Amino acid sequence: MTDPKRLFDDGADDFGKALLGAGRTLDAEQARERKLAMLGAAGAAATAATAVGTGAAAKGALHFTGAAALKWLLFVGLVAAAGGALYVGLSSPGTPNRPGALTEHGDRGPAIAAVSPSNTVILDTNTEQLKPSPAPGDNEMGGAPALSHSEPGAPQAKLAAPDQPVHKSPPADTDTNTKPSPSASGESLAAEVAALQKAREALAAGRPKKALTELNIYTKRFRGGRLALEAEVLRIEALAQSGERKAAAVLAESFLAAHPSSPYANRVRAIAEPSKAAPIQ
Amino acid sequence: MISSSLAVAEDGGLAPPSHGADTGSRAGEDEARLRAMRHEHFEFVWRSVRRLGVPEADADDATQQVFIVAAGKLRVIAEGSERAFLFGAALRVASHVRRAQKRRGEVTYAVTEPEDGSPSAEELIDRRRARALLDEVLKELPLEVRAVFVLFELEEMTLSEIATLLGIPPGTAASRLRRGRELFQSAVVRLRLRQRGHG
Numbered sequence: 001m002t003d004p005k006r007l008f009d010d011g012a013d014d015f016g017k018a019l020l021g022a023g024r025t026l027d028a029e030q031a032r033e034r035k036l037a038m039l040g041a042a043g044a045a046a047t048a049a050t051a052v053g054t055g056a057a058a059k060g061a062l063h064f065t066g067a068a069a070l071k072w073l074l075f076v077g078l079v080a081a082a083g084g085a086l087y088v089g090l091s092s093p094g095t096p097n098r099p100g101a102l103t104e105h106g107d108r109g110p111a112i113a114a115v116s117p118s119n120t121v122i123l124d125t126n127t128e129q130l131k132p133s134p135a136p137g138d139n140e141m142g143g144a145p146a147l148s149h150s151e152p153g154a155p156q157a158k159l160a161a162p163d164q165p166v167h168k169s170p171p172a173d174t175d176t177n178t179k180p181s182p183s184a185s186g187e188s189l190a191a192e193v194a195a196l197q198k199a200r201e202a203l204a205a206g207r208p209k210k211a212l213t214e215l216n217i218y219t220k221r222f223r224g225g226r227l228a229l230e231a232e233v234l235r236i237e238a239l240a241q242s243g244e245r246k247a248a249a250v251l252a253e254s255f256l257a258a259h260p261s262s263p264y265a266n267r268v269r270a271i272a273e274p275s276k277a278a279p280i281q
Numbered sequence: 282m283i284s285s286s287l288a289v290a291e292d293g294g295l296a297p298p299s300h301g302a303d304t305g306s307r308a309g310e311d312e313a314r315l316r317a318m319r320h321e322h323f324e325f326v327w328r329s330v331r332r333l334g335v336p337e338a339d340a341d342d343a344t345q346q347v348f349i350v351a352a353g354k355l356r357v358i359a360e361g362s363e364r365a366f367l368f369g370a371a372l373r374v375a376s377h378v379r380r381a382q383k384r385r386g387e388v389t390y391a392v393t394e395p396e397d398g399s400p401s402a403e404e405l406i407d408r409r410r411a412r413a414l415l416d417e418v419l420k421e422l423p424l425e426v427r428a429v430f431v432l433f434e435l436e437e438m439t440l441s442e443i444a445t446l447l448g449i450p451p452g453t454a455a456s457r458l459r460r461g462r463e464l465f466q467s468a469v470v471r472l473r474l475r476q477r478g479h480g
Binding site: 003004006007008011012013015016018019020021022023024025026027028030031032034035038039189190193194200203204206227237241264266267 | 331337338341342344349353354376380411414433437439440441458466469
Protein backbone atom coordinates (compact mmCIF):
# COMPACT_ATOMS: atom_id res chain seq x y z
CA MET A 1 0.00 0.00 0.00
CA THR A 2 1.49 3.29 -1.07
CA ASP A 3 0.66 6.12 1.22
CA PRO A 4 -0.51 9.40 -0.25
CA LYS A 5 1.57 12.49 0.39
CA ARG A 6 0.62 14.36 3.47
CA LEU A 7 -1.60 17.39 3.08
CA PHE A 8 1.01 19.55 4.73
CA ASP A 9 3.49 18.64 2.01
CA ASP A 10 1.15 18.55 -0.93
CA GLY A 11 -2.53 19.28 -1.20
CA ALA A 12 -3.35 21.84 1.42
CA ASP A 13 -3.30 25.56 0.68
CA ASP A 14 -1.35 27.97 2.86
CA PHE A 15 -4.18 28.33 5.33
CA GLY A 16 -4.58 24.59 5.71
CA LYS A 17 -0.82 24.18 5.99
CA ALA A 18 -0.69 26.79 8.73
CA LEU A 19 -3.32 24.88 10.71
CA LEU A 20 -1.64 21.52 10.22
CA GLY A 21 1.79 22.99 10.93
CA ALA A 22 0.56 24.49 14.19
CA GLY A 23 -0.99 21.15 15.11
CA ARG A 24 2.28 19.35 14.49
CA THR A 25 4.71 21.71 16.15
CA LEU A 26 2.72 23.27 18.96
CA ASP A 27 1.32 19.95 20.15
CA ALA A 28 4.78 18.40 20.07
CA GLU A 29 6.31 21.29 21.99
CA GLN A 30 3.56 21.37 24.56
CA ALA A 31 3.66 17.61 25.02
CA ARG A 32 7.39 17.83 25.70
CA GLU A 33 6.86 20.68 28.15
CA ARG A 34 4.10 18.85 29.95
CA LYS A 35 6.18 15.71 30.19
CA LEU A 36 9.02 17.66 31.71
CA ALA A 37 6.72 19.51 34.06
CA MET A 38 4.78 16.48 35.21
CA LEU A 39 7.17 13.56 35.11
CA GLY A 40 10.29 15.55 35.78
CA ALA A 41 8.66 17.41 38.63
CA ALA A 42 7.46 14.25 40.28
CA GLY A 43 10.94 12.86 40.22
CA ALA A 44 12.39 16.10 41.52
CA ALA A 45 9.96 16.32 44.42
CA ALA A 46 10.46 12.72 45.39
CA THR A 47 14.19 13.14 45.19
CA ALA A 48 14.06 16.23 47.36
CA ALA A 49 12.01 14.39 49.94
CA THR A 50 14.41 11.49 49.89
CA ALA A 51 17.48 13.63 50.23
CA VAL A 52 16.29 15.79 53.08
CA GLY A 53 13.55 13.71 54.58
CA THR A 54 11.62 16.65 55.95
CA GLY A 55 8.16 17.81 55.14
CA ALA A 56 9.36 21.36 54.75
CA ALA A 57 11.89 20.47 52.11
CA ALA A 58 9.37 18.45 50.20
CA LYS A 59 6.87 21.22 50.52
CA GLY A 60 9.36 23.61 48.97
CA ALA A 61 9.79 21.29 46.06
CA LEU A 62 6.06 21.07 45.64
CA HIS A 63 5.65 24.81 45.64
CA PHE A 64 8.16 24.88 42.88
CA THR A 65 6.50 22.26 40.80
CA GLY A 66 2.94 23.47 41.15
CA ALA A 67 -0.45 21.90 40.97
CA ALA A 68 0.20 19.91 37.84
CA ALA A 69 3.12 18.20 39.44
CA LEU A 70 1.05 17.48 42.51
CA LYS A 71 -1.50 15.85 40.32
CA TRP A 72 1.20 13.77 38.76
CA LEU A 73 2.56 12.90 42.15
CA LEU A 74 -0.87 11.55 42.88
CA PHE A 75 -0.64 9.45 39.77
CA VAL A 76 2.80 8.18 40.69
CA GLY A 77 1.33 7.20 44.01
CA LEU A 78 -1.62 5.55 42.32
CA VAL A 79 0.66 3.63 40.05
CA ALA A 80 2.67 2.48 42.97
CA ALA A 81 -0.54 1.59 44.76
CA ALA A 82 -1.85 -0.31 41.76
CA GLY A 83 1.25 -2.37 41.58
CA GLY A 84 2.00 -2.54 45.22
CA ALA A 85 -1.33 -2.54 46.98
CA LEU A 86 -1.00 -6.15 47.90
CA TYR A 87 2.46 -5.69 49.28
CA VAL A 88 1.49 -2.66 51.28
CA GLY A 89 -1.62 -4.41 52.46
CA LEU A 90 0.46 -7.24 53.77
CA SER A 91 2.98 -5.04 55.47
CA SER A 92 3.04 -5.39 59.18
CA PRO A 93 5.16 -3.85 61.89
CA GLY A 94 7.45 -6.78 61.52
CA THR A 95 7.71 -6.47 57.80
CA PRO A 96 10.39 -4.28 56.32
CA ASN A 97 8.76 -1.18 55.01
CA ARG A 98 8.74 -0.76 51.33
CA PRO A 99 8.99 2.61 49.68
CA GLY A 100 5.72 3.44 48.05
CA ALA A 101 6.67 5.34 44.97
CA LEU A 102 9.34 5.28 42.40
CA THR A 103 11.10 8.38 41.31
CA GLU A 104 11.48 9.14 37.67
CA HIS A 105 15.11 8.17 37.95
CA GLY A 106 14.30 4.65 38.81
CA ASP A 107 15.09 5.03 42.47
CA ARG A 108 12.71 3.97 45.11
CA GLY A 109 11.61 7.16 46.69
CA PRO A 110 9.63 7.53 49.85
CA ALA A 111 5.94 6.82 49.85
CA ILE A 112 4.17 9.75 48.29
CA ALA A 113 2.08 9.91 51.40
CA ALA A 114 5.13 11.15 53.19
CA VAL A 115 6.18 13.87 50.80
CA SER A 116 4.24 16.46 52.70
CA PRO A 117 1.32 16.50 55.06
CA SER A 118 -1.03 17.79 52.45
CA ASN A 119 0.09 15.27 49.91
CA THR A 120 -0.90 12.59 52.32
CA VAL A 121 -4.41 13.80 51.91
CA ILE A 122 -4.24 13.34 48.19
CA LEU A 123 -3.51 9.71 48.56
CA ASP A 124 -5.26 8.96 51.78
CA THR A 125 -8.57 10.58 51.44
CA ASN A 126 -10.29 9.15 54.44
CA THR A 127 -12.12 11.71 56.49
CA GLU A 128 -9.64 11.53 59.30
CA GLN A 129 -7.06 12.93 56.98
CA LEU A 130 -9.09 15.36 54.99
CA LYS A 131 -8.63 18.16 57.39
CA PRO A 132 -7.63 21.64 56.39
CA SER A 133 -3.94 21.93 56.02
CA PRO A 134 -2.43 24.36 58.48
CA ALA A 135 0.11 25.41 55.91
CA PRO A 136 -1.21 28.36 53.93
CA GLY A 137 -0.46 28.14 50.27
CA ASP A 138 0.08 24.46 50.46
CA ASN A 139 -1.34 22.11 47.91
CA GLU A 140 -4.97 22.92 47.54
CA MET A 141 -5.96 19.62 46.11
CA GLY A 142 -5.09 17.89 49.28
CA GLY A 143 -5.14 20.23 52.21
CA ALA A 144 -8.85 20.65 52.19
CA PRO A 145 -11.76 19.71 54.32
CA ALA A 146 -13.70 16.65 53.37
CA LEU A 147 -16.90 17.13 51.51
CA SER A 148 -18.70 15.10 54.08
CA HIS A 149 -22.02 16.02 52.60
CA SER A 150 -21.10 14.32 49.39
CA GLU A 151 -23.07 11.34 50.41
CA PRO A 152 -26.08 12.55 52.30
CA GLY A 153 -27.11 10.22 55.02
CA ALA A 154 -24.06 8.07 54.73
CA PRO A 155 -22.22 7.27 57.90
CA GLN A 156 -18.97 9.06 58.38
CA ALA A 157 -15.86 7.12 57.71
CA LYS A 158 -14.45 5.46 60.75
CA LEU A 159 -11.16 4.37 59.34
CA ALA A 160 -8.36 4.10 61.80
CA ALA A 161 -6.29 7.22 61.93
CA PRO A 162 -2.79 6.77 60.60
CA ASP A 163 0.01 6.42 63.08
CA GLN A 164 1.35 9.73 61.94
CA PRO A 165 -1.22 12.53 62.09
CA VAL A 166 -1.06 14.11 58.68
CA HIS A 167 -1.65 17.63 59.82
CA LYS A 168 1.71 17.61 61.49
CA SER A 169 4.97 17.68 59.65
CA PRO A 170 6.53 14.26 59.51
CA PRO A 171 9.71 13.96 61.52
CA ALA A 172 13.00 13.88 59.75
CA ASP A 173 13.32 10.20 60.48
CA THR A 174 13.12 8.69 57.05
CA ASP A 175 11.67 5.49 58.43
CA THR A 176 8.38 7.23 58.87
CA ASN A 177 8.46 8.15 55.22
CA THR A 178 8.14 4.56 54.26
CA LYS A 179 5.09 3.72 56.29
CA PRO A 180 2.45 2.17 54.09
CA SER A 181 -0.52 4.36 53.41
CA PRO A 182 -3.74 3.12 55.00
CA SER A 183 -5.70 3.65 51.81
CA ALA A 184 -3.31 1.50 49.89
CA SER A 185 -4.32 -1.47 51.96
CA GLY A 186 -7.81 -1.59 50.52
CA GLU A 187 -9.00 -3.03 47.28
CA SER A 188 -6.90 -2.72 44.18
CA LEU A 189 -6.75 0.45 42.19
CA ALA A 190 -8.01 -1.50 39.21
CA ALA A 191 -11.21 -2.30 41.09
CA GLU A 192 -11.55 1.31 42.12
CA VAL A 193 -11.03 2.55 38.58
CA ALA A 194 -13.58 0.04 37.32
CA ALA A 195 -16.16 1.10 39.91
CA LEU A 196 -15.76 4.74 39.05
CA GLN A 197 -15.82 3.97 35.36
CA LYS A 198 -19.38 2.68 35.76
CA ALA A 199 -20.45 6.05 37.08
CA ARG A 200 -18.52 7.84 34.36
CA GLU A 201 -20.12 5.75 31.65
CA ALA A 202 -23.60 6.23 33.05
CA LEU A 203 -23.03 9.97 33.08
CA ALA A 204 -21.68 9.94 29.57
CA ALA A 205 -24.75 8.01 28.48
CA GLY A 206 -26.97 10.71 29.91
CA ARG A 207 -28.11 8.61 32.87
CA PRO A 208 -27.29 10.81 35.86
CA LYS A 209 -29.47 8.86 38.34
CA LYS A 210 -27.66 5.68 37.47
CA ALA A 211 -24.38 7.56 37.80
CA LEU A 212 -25.37 8.72 41.28
CA THR A 213 -26.22 5.19 42.25
CA GLU A 214 -22.85 3.99 41.01
CA LEU A 215 -21.15 6.82 42.88
CA ASN A 216 -22.88 5.82 46.08
CA ILE A 217 -21.71 2.27 45.55
CA TYR A 218 -18.21 3.53 44.87
CA THR A 219 -18.17 5.70 47.97
CA LYS A 220 -19.38 2.93 50.23
CA ARG A 221 -16.99 0.39 48.81
CA PHE A 222 -13.95 2.64 48.62
CA ARG A 223 -14.42 4.98 51.51
CA GLY A 224 -11.33 7.13 51.53
CA GLY A 225 -10.66 5.94 48.00
CA ARG A 226 -7.75 7.12 45.96
CA LEU A 227 -10.03 8.54 43.30
CA ALA A 228 -12.33 10.25 45.76
CA LEU A 229 -11.69 13.67 44.29
CA GLU A 230 -12.72 12.56 40.84
CA ALA A 231 -15.77 10.85 42.31
CA GLU A 232 -16.75 14.13 43.91
CA VAL A 233 -16.53 15.94 40.61
CA LEU A 234 -18.60 13.26 38.92
CA ARG A 235 -21.20 13.54 41.67
CA ILE A 236 -21.50 17.27 41.13
CA GLU A 237 -21.91 16.75 37.40
CA ALA A 238 -24.43 13.97 37.90
CA LEU A 239 -26.51 16.11 40.24
CA ALA A 240 -26.45 19.00 37.79
CA GLN A 241 -27.37 16.75 34.92
CA SER A 242 -30.23 15.20 36.85
CA GLY A 243 -31.76 18.61 37.41
CA GLU A 244 -30.72 18.95 41.03
CA ARG A 245 -28.83 22.09 40.26
CA LYS A 246 -29.17 23.56 43.73
CA ALA A 247 -27.59 20.53 45.34
CA ALA A 248 -24.96 20.49 42.64
CA ALA A 249 -24.18 24.15 43.22
CA VAL A 250 -23.83 23.64 46.97
CA LEU A 251 -21.43 20.76 46.46
CA ALA A 252 -19.60 22.67 43.76
CA GLU A 253 -19.11 25.68 46.01
CA SER A 254 -17.78 23.46 48.79
CA PHE A 255 -15.48 21.76 46.32
CA LEU A 256 -14.16 25.07 45.03
CA ALA A 257 -13.64 26.38 48.53
CA ALA A 258 -11.67 23.27 49.35
CA HIS A 259 -9.82 22.90 46.07
CA PRO A 260 -9.67 26.28 44.34
CA SER A 261 -6.65 25.34 42.28
CA SER A 262 -7.64 21.80 41.49
CA PRO A 263 -7.30 20.81 37.86
CA TYR A 264 -11.00 20.05 38.13
CA ALA A 265 -11.82 23.53 39.41
CA ASN A 266 -12.81 25.03 36.09
CA ARG A 267 -15.00 22.06 35.33
CA VAL A 268 -16.75 22.46 38.67
CA ARG A 269 -16.88 26.23 38.40
CA ALA A 270 -18.84 25.87 35.20
CA ILE A 271 -21.57 24.29 37.30
CA ALA A 272 -21.33 26.48 40.37
CA GLU A 273 -20.83 29.79 38.64
CA PRO A 274 -21.32 29.35 34.89
CA SER A 275 -20.65 33.00 34.19
CA LYS A 276 -17.27 32.91 35.95
CA ALA A 277 -15.94 29.76 34.37
CA ALA A 278 -12.83 30.38 32.33
CA PRO A 279 -13.32 29.82 28.64
CA ILE A 280 -12.40 26.38 27.51
CA GLN A 281 -10.51 26.23 24.31
CA MET B 282 7.05 -9.63 31.32
CA ILE B 283 3.62 -10.77 32.38
CA SER B 284 4.48 -13.82 34.35
CA SER B 285 1.78 -16.27 35.20
CA SER B 286 2.19 -15.50 38.87
CA LEU B 287 1.05 -11.95 38.28
CA ALA B 288 -2.54 -13.04 37.95
CA VAL B 289 -2.70 -14.00 41.57
CA ALA B 290 -3.07 -10.52 42.96
CA GLU B 291 -5.59 -9.19 40.48
CA ASP B 292 -8.05 -8.36 43.25
CA GLY B 293 -5.59 -6.30 45.15
CA GLY B 294 -4.20 -8.84 47.42
CA LEU B 295 -5.34 -11.88 49.28
CA ALA B 296 -2.19 -13.87 48.88
CA PRO B 297 -0.79 -15.33 52.05
CA PRO B 298 1.94 -13.40 53.81
CA SER B 299 4.50 -15.97 52.85
CA HIS B 300 4.19 -14.70 49.31
CA GLY B 301 5.23 -11.22 50.35
CA ALA B 302 8.53 -11.33 48.54
CA ASP B 303 6.91 -12.50 45.30
CA THR B 304 4.32 -9.81 45.62
CA GLY B 305 6.94 -7.18 46.13
CA SER B 306 8.72 -8.42 43.08
CA ARG B 307 5.54 -8.37 40.99
CA ALA B 308 4.70 -4.91 42.21
CA GLY B 309 8.19 -3.83 41.29
CA GLU B 310 7.79 -5.24 37.79
CA ASP B 311 4.48 -3.46 37.39
CA GLU B 312 5.91 -0.19 38.57
CA ALA B 313 8.88 -0.49 36.29
CA ARG B 314 6.67 -1.26 33.34
CA LEU B 315 4.36 1.64 34.04
CA ARG B 316 7.25 3.97 34.51
CA ALA B 317 8.69 2.87 31.19
CA MET B 318 5.31 3.32 29.52
CA ARG B 319 4.97 6.83 30.87
CA HIS B 320 8.42 7.80 29.78
CA GLU B 321 8.04 6.32 26.34
CA HIS B 322 4.47 7.27 25.55
CA PHE B 323 3.59 10.31 27.62
CA GLU B 324 4.09 12.77 24.79
CA PHE B 325 2.25 10.57 22.31
CA VAL B 326 -0.71 10.27 24.66
CA TRP B 327 -0.75 14.00 25.40
CA ARG B 328 -0.63 14.86 21.68
CA SER B 329 -3.29 12.27 20.95
CA VAL B 330 -5.83 13.48 23.47
CA ARG B 331 -5.32 17.05 22.24
CA ARG B 332 -5.79 16.05 18.63
CA LEU B 333 -8.81 13.93 19.45
CA GLY B 334 -10.60 16.95 20.83
CA VAL B 335 -9.55 17.44 24.44
CA PRO B 336 -8.98 21.15 25.16
CA GLU B 337 -5.49 22.16 26.12
CA ALA B 338 -6.68 23.00 29.64
CA ASP B 339 -7.91 19.43 30.12
CA ALA B 340 -5.10 17.61 28.34
CA ASP B 341 -3.09 16.91 31.50
CA ASP B 342 -6.13 15.42 33.19
CA ALA B 343 -7.00 13.37 30.16
CA THR B 344 -3.45 12.08 29.84
CA GLN B 345 -3.50 11.11 33.46
CA GLN B 346 -6.79 9.31 33.00
CA VAL B 347 -5.32 7.32 30.14
CA PHE B 348 -2.44 6.14 32.32
CA ILE B 349 -4.76 5.39 35.21
CA VAL B 350 -6.73 3.16 32.88
CA ALA B 351 -3.45 1.55 31.84
CA ALA B 352 -2.50 1.06 35.49
CA GLY B 353 -5.74 -0.82 36.05
CA LYS B 354 -5.29 -2.98 32.97
CA LEU B 355 -1.56 -3.43 33.08
CA ARG B 356 -1.67 -7.17 33.33
CA VAL B 357 -3.80 -7.60 30.26
CA ILE B 358 -1.79 -5.26 28.06
CA ALA B 359 0.33 -7.48 25.88
CA GLU B 360 3.99 -6.75 25.56
CA GLY B 361 4.54 -4.53 22.53
CA SER B 362 0.95 -3.37 22.32
CA GLU B 363 1.24 -0.59 24.88
CA ARG B 364 0.98 2.19 22.33
CA ALA B 365 -2.13 0.70 20.78
CA PHE B 366 -3.74 0.26 24.18
CA LEU B 367 -2.92 3.79 25.20
CA PHE B 368 -4.30 5.24 21.98
CA GLY B 369 -7.49 3.23 22.43
CA ALA B 370 -7.79 4.57 25.94
CA ALA B 371 -7.08 8.08 24.66
CA LEU B 372 -9.93 7.69 22.17
CA ARG B 373 -12.34 6.72 24.94
CA VAL B 374 -11.19 9.46 27.28
CA ALA B 375 -11.36 12.06 24.52
CA SER B 376 -14.82 10.86 23.58
CA HIS B 377 -15.93 11.23 27.18
CA VAL B 378 -14.47 14.71 27.48
CA ARG B 379 -16.17 15.80 24.26
CA ARG B 380 -19.53 14.48 25.39
CA ALA B 381 -19.14 16.10 28.78
CA GLN B 382 -18.31 19.40 27.13
CA LYS B 383 -21.41 19.22 24.99
CA ARG B 384 -23.58 18.45 27.99
CA ARG B 385 -22.15 21.34 29.94
CA GLY B 386 -22.60 23.59 26.95
CA GLU B 387 -19.09 24.91 27.28
CA VAL B 388 -18.16 27.69 24.96
CA THR B 389 -15.33 27.07 22.59
CA TYR B 390 -13.20 30.03 21.85
CA ALA B 391 -11.49 30.01 18.51
CA VAL B 392 -8.64 32.19 19.66
CA THR B 393 -6.72 31.95 22.88
CA GLU B 394 -4.46 34.50 24.41
CA PRO B 395 -0.76 33.82 24.83
CA GLU B 396 0.19 32.61 28.26
CA ASP B 397 3.02 35.03 28.75
CA GLY B 398 4.83 37.90 27.16
CA SER B 399 7.85 35.99 25.96
CA PRO B 400 9.90 37.42 23.09
CA SER B 401 8.21 35.08 20.64
CA ALA B 402 4.77 36.13 21.78
CA GLU B 403 3.72 37.30 18.35
CA GLU B 404 4.64 34.07 16.74
CA LEU B 405 3.07 32.21 19.60
CA ILE B 406 -0.18 34.08 19.12
CA ASP B 407 -0.22 33.15 15.44
CA ARG B 408 0.50 29.53 16.12
CA ARG B 409 -1.98 29.41 18.95
CA ARG B 410 -4.57 31.02 16.77
CA ALA B 411 -3.85 28.51 14.05
CA ARG B 412 -3.96 25.66 16.55
CA ALA B 413 -7.31 26.83 17.91
CA LEU B 414 -8.65 27.04 14.38
CA LEU B 415 -7.39 23.53 13.73
CA ASP B 416 -9.50 22.39 16.67
CA GLU B 417 -12.50 23.99 15.04
CA VAL B 418 -11.82 22.20 11.77
CA LEU B 419 -11.15 18.82 13.34
CA LYS B 420 -14.47 19.00 15.15
CA GLU B 421 -16.11 18.37 11.81
CA LEU B 422 -14.60 14.91 11.62
CA PRO B 423 -16.26 11.90 13.26
CA LEU B 424 -13.96 10.49 15.92
CA GLU B 425 -12.96 7.31 14.08
CA VAL B 426 -12.15 9.36 10.98
CA ARG B 427 -10.40 11.98 13.02
CA ALA B 428 -8.21 9.35 14.66
CA VAL B 429 -6.86 8.17 11.31
CA PHE B 430 -6.53 11.71 10.00
CA VAL B 431 -4.50 13.03 12.93
CA LEU B 432 -2.32 9.94 13.09
CA PHE B 433 -1.47 10.31 9.41
CA GLU B 434 -1.36 14.07 8.93
CA LEU B 435 -0.07 15.22 12.31
CA GLU B 436 1.59 12.20 13.88
CA GLU B 437 3.01 11.29 10.45
CA MET B 438 2.47 7.59 10.83
CA THR B 439 2.06 5.39 7.78
CA LEU B 440 -1.31 3.90 6.93
CA SER B 441 0.05 0.48 7.67
CA GLU B 442 1.16 1.58 11.14
CA ILE B 443 -2.20 3.21 11.73
CA ALA B 444 -4.08 0.09 10.70
CA THR B 445 -2.01 -1.96 13.11
CA LEU B 446 -2.41 0.55 15.92
CA LEU B 447 -6.17 0.72 15.54
CA GLY B 448 -6.63 -2.94 14.71
CA ILE B 449 -8.45 -2.19 11.47
CA PRO B 450 -7.85 -3.39 7.90
CA PRO B 451 -5.48 -1.20 5.89
CA GLY B 452 -8.26 -0.49 3.40
CA THR B 453 -10.44 0.87 6.17
CA ALA B 454 -7.62 3.10 7.35
CA ALA B 455 -7.16 4.40 3.79
CA SER B 456 -10.85 5.10 3.29
CA ARG B 457 -11.11 6.88 6.65
CA LEU B 458 -8.14 8.99 5.69
CA ARG B 459 -9.77 9.91 2.37
CA ARG B 460 -12.96 10.84 4.17
CA GLY B 461 -11.03 12.81 6.75
CA ARG B 462 -9.18 14.76 4.09
CA GLU B 463 -12.40 15.63 2.29
CA LEU B 464 -14.00 16.84 5.47
CA PHE B 465 -10.87 18.70 6.49
CA GLN B 466 -10.55 20.51 3.18
CA SER B 467 -14.19 21.52 3.05
CA ALA B 468 -14.09 22.67 6.69
CA VAL B 469 -11.00 24.74 5.95
CA VAL B 470 -12.77 26.41 3.05
CA ARG B 471 -15.79 27.21 5.20
CA LEU B 472 -13.61 28.50 8.00
CA ARG B 473 -11.62 30.72 5.67
CA LEU B 474 -14.79 32.19 4.24
CA ARG B 475 -16.04 32.83 7.75
CA GLN B 476 -12.77 34.44 8.72
CA ARG B 477 -12.95 36.72 5.69
CA GLY B 478 -16.50 37.59 6.57
CA HIS B 479 -15.38 38.63 10.05
CA GLY B 480 -12.31 40.42 8.71
